[in-house]
Amino acid sequence: MHVTIYEVAARAGVGIGTVSRVLNNSSQIAPATRDKVLKAISELNYQPQAMARNLARRRTHTIGAIVPFFTGYFYVELLRSIQAAISRHKYDLILYGVDDLQKKEHYFRHVLQQRRVDGVLLISMRLSDVFSAEYLRRKLPLVLVDAYHPNHDSITVNNEDGAHRAVQHLLRLGHSRMGMINGHLESTPAQERLEGFRHAMQEAGMPVNESLLISSDMLPEEAAVPNDGFNKEAGYFGMRRLLELHENRPDAVFVASDIQALGAIRALQQSGLRIPEDMAVVGFDNVELAELVGLTTMKQPIREMGDLAVEKLMAKINGAPPSSKLQHRFQTELIVRDTCGAKLKAQRNGHGRIDG
Known part of the structure; x- marks a missing residue:
């Protein structure tokens, strides 16, 4: 009965x-x-x-975030947004920092077994089908951020389109010898941004010079590039590798993250090259430091991504029915500053108009 x-x-x-x-x-x-x-x-x-x-069931009023290397600028800004959104719900945040991506499944399992949190945000890491099924079986609410799985709410950005538009912008400014400094190619954002680069070049009828495509996993051990490669060290040593090509170096480089771009700019400055006169640079993310150094970049809506991730996770915690739309993909925005050459070109043309 x-x-x-x-x-x-x-x-x-x-x-x-x-x-x-x-x-x-x-x-x-x-x-x-x-x-x-x-x-x-x-x-x-x-x-x-x-x-x-x-x-x-009893609640802990705590959300767990499994995140790689949360000292990176992108992650710091994303976590700041998540923390602010969680606080509005009177929840606390526990960070599980994964310093070695090969051990990420240990953290996935640990969070499931400990059950210290009411829900989980999985940031910038792939979720295997095995763990996807386990989270669903245990009914532990889960939202992916900057990552995708077809069975879970996923908050992503259109990486391929963002990279495509970044390269289009450089090509429109007259740059023709295009290079790219990327993260590790096992990273989904790195793969998608490389696809966007190739698509833009193909669309423009421009050849892709493979020697000008540098990914973090190609760099020597002395570069000491941590994990996913979206860091200053990867940008610095990636640019140094391009500069070793001398007269065959690129005249413009799309860098797959702003923090890498900062390292790349340092290498250019040390070599005595001018930015953008000798080499143009465009980044990806639009972290706060990008504005300080005048970096042209593709803006990710980091705050909005964090807000939406928390909103979706809290809805799951509160028992809302499954969403009919599991994936939400944000678009990027081109932010034109000093490093791409657009302002310089406008000055030389005698007007202030800058084409995006």
Whole structure:
């Protein structure tokens, strides 16, 4: 026979409103009363609707974020946005920093086993089908950020289109010998940005010189490039490798992240080359430092990505039905500053118009 909320209330010695507030995790319920209601639910094997069933378990009011190398500027800004959004829900944030991508599954398993959090944000890492199924089986809410899985809510940016438009911009400015400094090619954003680069060159009828395409996994051990390669070291040593080509070096470089671009700019400055006169540079992300150095870049809506990720995760925690649209892909925006040569070209042409 189906147990009703009235029977739970009678067993616990409270009103049905109190049972409802416990199911909805109200902060106005005394701990002793909450315990009585939860005990009655357990004893009677009360099965509320899916939403209530989710809410009946005790909550930690904590969200876990599994993130690689959270000292990187992109991750710092993304986590700042996530922390602000979580705080609005009166939740706390636990960071699980993955310093070695080969060990990421240890963290996936650890979070599942410990169950210290009400939901998980998985940032910039691939989720295997095995762990996808396990998270679904354990009913631990999960949202992917800067990563994609067909069975989970995924917040991504259109990396391929962003890279495509960055290269188009450089080509329109008259640059023809195009290079690229990328992250590790096992990274999904790195793969997609490389595809965007190739597409733009093919569309323009320009040959792709493979010797001008540098990825972080191609760099020597002395470069000491950490994990995914989206860092200053990769940008610095990647640019040095391009500069070793001397007269065959590129006249413009698309760099797959702003932090890499900072390293690349340092290498150019050390070599005595002028930016953009001798080599133009465009980055990707639009972190705060990009504006300080006048870096032209493709802006990712980092704050909006963090806000939406938290919104979707909180909806899952609160028992909302599965979304009909699991993937949300943001678009990038070209931010023209000093390093691409657009402003210099406008000055030489005698007008201030800058084409995007």
